[in-house]
Amino acid sequence: MARPLTVAGIFAHPDDETWSLAGSFALLVPKGIRGAVWTATRGQAGQIAEGSGATRETLPQVREAEERAAMAEVGVERVEFGDFVDGEVEGADLNALTTGVHRFLEREQPDVVVTMEPGGVTTHPDHVAVTAATQAAFGAYVAAAGERAPRFYYWGVPVSGMAGWRQLGRASGYKLPGEDDPYGGFGTPDDQFTCTVDTSAVAEQAWRALCRHRTQADDPWYRLLGHQDNWRAVFTRSQFIRVHPAPRPGDPPETSLVEAFGGSGGLMERSGSPPEDRANG
Numbered sequence: 669m670a671r672p673l674t675v676a677g678i679f680a681h682p683d684d685e686t687w688s689l690a691g692s693f694a695l696l697v698p699k700g701i702r703g704a705v706w707t708a709t710r711g712q713a714g715q716i717a718e719g720s721g722a723t724r725e726t727l728p729q730v731r732e733a734e735e736r737a738a739m740a741e742v743g744v745e746r747v748e749f750g751d752f753v754d755g756e757v758e759g760a761d762l763n764a765l766t767t768g769v770h771r772f773l774e775r776e777q778p779d780v781v782v783t784m785e786p787g788g789v790t791t792h793p794d795h796v797a798v799t800a801a802t803q804a805a806f807g808a809y810v811a812a813a814g815e816r817a818p819r820f821y822y823w824g825v826p827v828s829g830m831a832g833w834r835q836l837g838r839a840s841g842y843k844l845p846g847e848d849d850p851y852g853g854f855g856t857p858d859d860q861f862t863c864t865v866d867t868s869a870v871a872e873q874a875w876r877a878l879c880r881h882r883t884q885a886d887d888p889w890y891r892l893l894g895h896q897d898n899w900r901a902v903f904t905r906s907q908f909i910r911v912h913p914a915p916r917p918g919d920p921p922e923t924s925l926v927e928a929f930g931g932s933g934g935l936m937e938r939s940g941s942p943p944e945d946r947a948n949g
């Protein structure tokens with residue numbers, strides 16, 4: 669039997685995968701699509717919320733376990749980590765980072781690869797470095813893919829969405845990082861997005877997945893989302909920019925990361941079988 673279609677996320681820190689892909693995974697896994705995630709670091713430099721039970725020494729193991737639990741919440745079992753250090757990815761050997769990503773792609777053979785947009789969404793240098801490495805690794809992976817045609821997307825937050833979240837923050841009394849910083853994350857121009865996924869049906873599930881990152885519970889973004897039902901505003905939609913194949917003018921906007929592989933119901937298998945076989949699942 670052919671392997672199911674696979675969507676892989678490549679990110680820098682535990683919880684990046686949940687902000688970006690929890691909604692899509694929650695929608696796609698029940699349709700037979702497989703998720704896989706590679707995270708460069710174990711979030712060693714991250715916050716430690718009171719009551720999370722972690723210490724600075726145990727934080728890497730705790731955050732690894734949190735990410736596995738978050739992904740289990742949306743049906744993703746394949747979760748791997750690189751041995752890079754949180755906050756030091758930018759200064760790490762880019763070749764080693766690219767090799768780490770490329771090996772993961774070769775092992776998992778994803779049909780769709782997702783990483784953050786080149787600005788790193790929050791301008792975190794680790795994010796920017798991981799995107800650069802993923803671009804290079806995807807280039808090598810796609811060149812060797814032969815008949816298959818893997819696709820590459822950036823996850824990002826549109827300017828309008830980021831402005832909306834910040835407004836929500838001010839209305840709810842939470843000061844969000846980067847608000848007064850001219851280089852703070854203010855989003856990607858709305859017209860660059862090519863794929864908008866309606867995740868409203870799984871928004872609560874995505875929020876539950878985020879809550880698995882218990883050590884991060886004191887982060888202002890988490891506290892904002894946990895205030896009343898603000899999580900709805902963030903997790904009702906996920907937006908992506910298709911990089912490969914490059915969109916052409918007039919291409920209709922996509923509504924799913926796997927739209928190009930046909931159909932939206934039943935078990936979806938990787939391309940190679942005729943469409944009528946795929947439709948039968």
Ligand SMILES: [Zn+2]
Binds near residue numbers: 680
């Ligand atoms: Zn991050």
